[in-house]
Every structure is written in structure tokens, then in C-alpha cells.
Amino acid sequence: MNNDKSPKERQNAWIESTMNSYRGKQTMSPPDELFKRIEQVIDKDSRSSKKLNWYVPFAAAIVLLLVNTTAVVQYVEITKSSTEQTTENYLINDYNLYDYE
Amino acid sequence: MKEESNILGLIAGGDRKAFLTLYAEYSTLVYNLALSFCSNPRIAEDITQDVFTKIFKNAGKFEGRSSVKTWIYRIAVNTSIQASKRPRNRPFEIIKDQSSMQGHPGIELEKREKAVQLKQAIDQLPENQKIAFTMSFIEELPRQEVADLMEISLKATESLLQRAKKKLRIILREVYLEMYDA
Numbered sequence: 611m612n613n614d615k616s617p618k619e620r621q622n623a624w625i626e627s628t629m630n631s632y633r634g635k636q637t638m639s640p641p642d643e644l645f646k647r648i649e650q651v652i653d654k655d656s657r658s659s660k661k662l663n664w665y666v667p668f669a670a671a672i673v674l675l676l677v678n679t680t681a682v683v684q685y686v687e688i689t690k691s692s693t694e695q696t697t698e699n700y701l702i703n704d705y706n707l708y709d710y711e
Numbered sequence: 712m713k714e715e716s717n718i719l720g721l722i723a724g725g726d727r728k729a730f731l732t733l734y735a736e737y738s739t740l741v742y743n744l745a746l747s748f749c750s751n752p753r754i755a756e757d758i759t760q761d762v763f764t765k766i767f768k769n770a771g772k773f774e775g776r777s778s779v780k781t782w783i784y785r786i787a788v789n790t791s792i793q794a795s796k797r798p799r800n801r802p803f804e805i806i807k808d809q810s811s812m813q814g815h816p817g818i819e820l821e822k823r824e825k826a827v828q829l830k831q832a833i834d835q836l837p838e839n840q841k842i843a844f845t846m847s848f849i850e851e852l853p854r855q856e857v858a859d860l861m862e863i864s865l866k867a868t869e870s871l872l873q874r875a876k877k878k879l880r881i882i883l884r885e886v887y888l889e890m891y892d893a
Contacts, residue, residue, distance in 0.1 A: 621891075625883045629876070631825040632747070632849045636817035640742040640759055645734055648763045649727070655764070 715779035723771030730767060737780070738763070741787045743817070747849040748791035750815045750830050758794050762787045777859060784860050788842055795834075832882040840875035847872055 615623065721729035738759060745758035765786050773782055814823040814830065833841055839861070846857045847868075858868040 621884065621887050624887050624891075625880055628825040628829050628883050629848075629879060631822045631829050632815065632818060634819075635815060635849075637739060637743055638746060638752075638817045640738050640756060644738070644756055644759060645731065645763075648734070648760050648767075651760060651764050652767050655768075 716773065716775050719770040719773045719779065722767060730763075733766070734763060737783050740780075741783065744784065744787045744850060745791050745794075746815055746817065747845050748788075748795060750827070752816055754794060758787070758790050761790050761794070765790065781856070781859050784846075784856075788846070788860065792838065792842070828883070828886055829879070832879050832886070835882055836875055836878060840871050840878065843868055843871040844875040844879070 715733075718729045718733050722733065741762050742755055742759045745755035745762075746752065749755055749758065762783070766783065769786075773779070777785075814827040818826045833844060836844065842861060843857055846852045846860060847854060852860075854868055854872075855865055858865045861868065863871075
């Protein structure tokens with residue numbers, strides 16, 4: 611560092627040369643084998659997406675089956691409980707009738 | 712430009728020869744841009760790989776609203792920013808390794824230490840200032856190209872750059888005082 615400069619000037623000179631430290635940088639080339647690596651990634655992705663495509667209808671069918679089964683079970687349970695409730699109401703009503711008698 | 716759009720059309724159809732042509736044209740640009748953002752050759756390779764994988768997958772989505780170069784630059788900037796935010800798992804765990812401390816490999820050895828300090832200061836900038844400064848002062852892109860890339864006006868780009876430079880000078884002043892006044 612130049613000693614003829616004041617501390618403030620030295621500081622500013624250091625800041626400016628740091629700000630410009632990237633100036634004139636060399637252009638770098640990526641390694642030669644990189645394209646091959648990229649192709650391998652693309653091939654792998656395309657294979658797994660094909661596998662997924664094959665798998666999707668089966669997964670969808672299983673999900674639909676599960677949803678339908680749950681819906682049917684729920685429907686049966688609701689119908690059953692509502693029938694039981696109706697019967698119970700009738701019994702109560704019958705009982706009430708007897709009671710009034 | 713029309714020819715390049717056609718290449719993207721071919722790539723969308725799975726044409727590997729067209730993909731190689733595009734790679735030959737833009738891989739150095741993408742790799743150097745990634746290096747400017749991360750200063751680590753191994754991470755820059757991973758970013759370049761991600762960028763070209765995205766280009767291959769999304770070639771069909773190119774609408775021609777910008778030039779192919781700007782479109783590729785945009786993918787490269789976004790991928791570099793995402794990579795710098797990634798936690799220390801997978802390939803990016805090497806962020807803290809020796810090579811990143813040695814700085815950008817394209818910089819003369821005597822400037823390397825300062826370049827590392829500048830890079831650490833740039834990393835403290837808000838994201839849009841970081842992109843504008845890196846593209847303009849490190850990648851040395853024309854201001855209009857930076858504005859197109861960031862999809863902002865030329866005036867907004869100039870303002871971002873002014874703020875970035877001002878903040879960098881403040882950060883570097885503190886670094887200088889720590890180094891020489893301690």
C-alpha cells in the first residue's frame with residue numbers, strides 16, 4: 611500500500627480495488643463430461659416419469675376403490691342408524707300411547 | 712432468434728442433436744454465470760446441470776416473448792439463487808469447502824482475496840440488488856439486458872445498482888477497518 615496516501619485515501623483505494631476485483635476475469639469452460647451427465651439425468655427422469663405414468667392408473671383405481679368403499683360403509687352405517695332411530699321413535703311413541711292410556 | 716426458437720421446438724420434441732447445439736452455444740455462459748453467483752466450480756457444474764435439465768424439460772413452454780438468451784439467463788439466475796439458498800445437504804454441502812474459500816477460478820491470484828471479500832459482501836445484499844450487481848458488474852452485461860432479464864425498467868435497474876454499490880462500499884469499509892484498524 612502506498613504510504614504517501616492519507617488513511618482515508620488508502621481506505622477508499624482498497625474499497626475501489628475490491629469493488630473491481632472481478633474485472634477482467636477469465637471466462638471458464640465447463641468440464642467436457644458435463645453434457646453426458648446432463649443426458650444421464652434427463653434419461654433417468656424420463657424413465658422414472660414413464661414408470662410413474664404406468665403406475666398412475668393403478669394408484670388412481672386403488673384410491674377410487676378406497677373412497678367408494680368408505681362411502682358405501684358410511685352410507686350403510688347412516689342408513690342403519692337412521693332405521694334404528696326410527697324404530698326407537700316408534701317404540702317411544704307406542705310407549706307414550708300406552709302411557710297415556 | 713427465430714432459428715433459436717426452432718431449436719427449442721426441436722428440443723421439446725426430444726431432439727438430442729438440437730439440445731447439444733444449444734448446449735454448445737450457451738453452456739459456457741451458464742457456467743460462468745453460476746460461477747459469478749457461487750465462486751465454486753463444483754457448485755457451478757451442478758447449477759449448469761440443473762439449468763440444462765430445466766431447459767430440456769421446459770423447451771416447449773418458451774413463448775418467444777424474450778430472446779432465447781434472456782430466457783436461458785433467467786433460468787440460470789433463478790437456479791443460482793435457489794442453489795445459494797439450499798441447505799447444506801446434497802451437492803451444495805460443499806459450499807463451505809476449500810475451493811469456495813479460494814474464490815472464482817477465473818480471477819488472477821493476486822485479486823482473489825479481494826474477490827472473496829467482495830463476494831461475501833454481495834451475499835449480504837437484498838436479492839434484487841445482488842442480481843443486478845452480479846449481472847452488471849461481474850458478468851458485465853449491458854444495463855438494458857439486465858433490465859430485460861429482471862423484467863424491470865432501465866431506470867429501476869440503474870437505481871438498484873446505485874443502492875447496491877452504496878451498500879457494498881459501507882460493508883467493505885467495515886471489512887477494511889476490521890482488517891487494518893484493529
